[in-house]
Amino acid sequence: MSILPENLARYQKFLSFMLKYWNSDLLNETASNAMDEETARSFQDYEQTPEELVEDLKQMGPTYIKLGQLLSTRPDLLPDRYLEALSSLQDDLPTIPYAKVQEIIENELGIKISKSFNSFEEEPLASASIGQVHLAELRSGKTVAVKVQRPGIRKKFMDDLDTLEEMADLAVKHTEVGKKYGFNDVLAELRRIMLHELDYLREANNLVTLGINLKDYRRLIVPQPIPDYTTSRVLTMEYVKGKKITSVSPLKKTENDYLPLVDELIEAYLKQIVSDGFVHADPHPGNIHLLENEKIALMDLGMVAQFSKQMKEHLLRLLLGLSKNDGEEIADILLNMSDLTDHVTEKEFRREISIMVQESSNSTAKDMQTGKLLIQMNRSAAMNGIHLPVEVNILGKILLNMDQIIAFLAPEYDLREAVRKYMSKLLQNKMVNELKPEEIFSVLLDSKKLVENLPDRLDKITENLARNNFRLQIDAIDEKRFTDGFQKVANRITLGLIIAAMIMGAAMLMSVPSPFTIFGYPGLAIIFFMLAAVAGIYLSYTILFKDE
Structure with missing residues (x-):
């Protein structure tokens, strides 16, 4: 570890945070949980509340805010209330001075602001950890939102990550808890996420991809980027006027029926998860805006999740099991997609899953149970020696945010019935797609390859049999x-x-x-x-x- 004078402030900030939480009940419970100790107590109230932890992370700076958001996907470590608080963790930093904004834009675009835009609002619409958004009008008369990256933010993130990684290396090297937590894995994932979010060109591509995938949903809008005005540090996109979806007034909720809107939003996310495999992974209410024309805009695509074909199949079956409240089927699916340790207690895991599903079987949107249910399943898996794939954590976080939005707009909405209905529709579409000529052609090519190789393989088998060289290797027992x-x-x-x-x-x-x-x-x-x-x-x- 290279503790240089210029790094002392970062170490001091980190150590002051750790001193506060080091002997806290929350950290002790989490450590016991990570070590699978029998003395671990049931999750309860702690000296530091979820709100206090969120505020402390905000004070630590943007890197720790992102770390808190990442930890919201680790139900094996933290209680539900802390996961919920961290999943909605948002930053509110001082604005960048307009002179600095102008300098960044002109350096990135290579042209004066006055020549690029008819107008450019000096006061930002929003300010976050990585950048802030300004309203502007292009020379064509089109109104746009311009997101400008904070000066020096890349270096700040990388410096903080280097500090965290140094501490994590020490913890993993010298403590069993550090190894059990998987500190290195958490920080590697955080670094990957941050590098993606710091590249506005990648976010612009994400906007284009999601816009294409959701083009058939007339109530949903994905603001598209303006390529000529976008670089890795400046993102210019279509401006949509709206507000945070959970800030709708009670009177407006009474006057409008939001069920069709909720239906379309849920279907769009199910399509992303099990059909496209390309998902807006951070749909907290601050990133879902209700527009004046009663449409929904999906904002901020710096964080997306991509699922493989096999994972999409697993998640499809998992969602179907949830929609049917079938605890045994859900347990089978989770076990099939997981890594099992030497200390797995499968019987206990199945029993806990069945109880969870049964207790939440009659819940509605206002109970916000679907996302919580997946988080509880994830925790049960960790306690029973089962390592669920990270995609299940991501799905849990997405559904947790969906629960919050749906509970606000349509408290009596039956999410599981909606999942059941849309899963049937998506399965039908999936079967039709698999009958397309290109899919059939792919199967025929595989069959052709098998037929071509079959004579040679049969010849080798019979030759080995004739020479008594045929051997069978069976891994039956140790x-x-x-x-x-x-x-x-x-x-x-x-x-x-x-x-x-x-x-x-x-x-x-x-x-x-x-x-x-x-x-x-x-x-x-x-x-x-x-x-x-x-x-x-x-x-x-x-x-x-x-x-x-």
């Missing part, structure tokens, strides 16, 4: 463990025979007179009795408490 077990049984029997012989010999020696006595009895016989007793007690202890 041979060493099997033979070790037999050896242990043989050792136990041998020791038992020796103990019995010593007792019998001692009994016979009791009748033989001897000048050497112990407690008035022949000394040699008593010694044999004592040795047999000690050996017998040791053998009984190892059989009862040590043997698997």
Whole structure:
């Protein structure tokens, strides 16, 4: 670790935060949870509230805010209330002076603001950790939103990440808790996310991709970028006038029926998850805006998730299981998509999943149970030696945010019924797509390859059979463990025979007179009795408490 003077402020900030939480009940509970200790208490109220933790992370700066958002996907470590608080963690930093904004834009675009825009508002519409947004009008008369990256923010993020990684390396190297937490993995994921969010060209591409994927949803809008006015530090996109979806007034909610809007929003996210595999991964209410024309705009695509074909299949089956409230099927799906440790307790996991599903089976949107249910399942998996893929965490976070939005707009909405309906529709579309000529052609090519190779492979098999070179390798049991077990049984029997012989010999020696006595009895016989007793007690202890 290179603790240089210019780094002291960062170390001091980090250490002051850790000193506050180091001996807290929250961290102790989390550490016990990570170590699977039997002494871990049930999650309850702690000295530091979720709101206080959120405020402390805000004070630490943008890197720690992003870290808090990332930790909101780790239900194996934190209680539900903290996960909810962290999942909605948003920053509110001082604005960048207009002179600096003008300098950044002109350097990036290579042209004066006055020549690029008819007008450019000096006061920002919004300000966040990475950048701030200004309203402007292009020479064509089109109104746009211009997102400008904060000066020096890349270096600040990288410096903070370097500090965190140095501390994480020490924790992983010297503590079991650090290894169990997977600190290095968390920070590697944070670095990947930050590098993506700092590249506005990538975000512009994300906007284009999502816009194409959701083009059939007339109530949803994805603001599109203006390529000629976009660089890695400046993102210019279509301006949509609206407000945070959870800030709609009660009167407006009474006057409008938002069920069709909610239906379309849910269907669009299901399509992203199980059909496209390209998902807006941060749909908190601040990134979902309700427009004046009663449409919804999906904002801020710096963070997206991409699911493989196999993962889409798993998530499709998982959502279907949730929609049917089938705990046994859900447990099967989660086990099939997970990595199992040597200490897995599958029976207990299945029991807990069934109980969770049963308890939440009649919930409505106002109960906000779907996202919480996945988070609880994730925690149960961690406690039972099951490592669920990170995509399940992402899905849980998305549904947690969806629950919040739906509960606000349509409290009685039945999300699981909607999932069941849309899953049937998507399955039908999926089957139709798989019957397209290109899909059939792909299958035919695979079949052609199999037919071409089959004669050669059959020839090799028959040739090996004729020469008696054909071998089958079967991994049925662990041979060493099997033979070790037999050896242990043989050792136990041998020791038992020796103990019995010593007792019998001692009994016979009791009748033989001897000048050497112990407690008035022949000394040699008593010694044999004592040795047999000690050996017998040791053998009984190892059989009862040590043997698997």
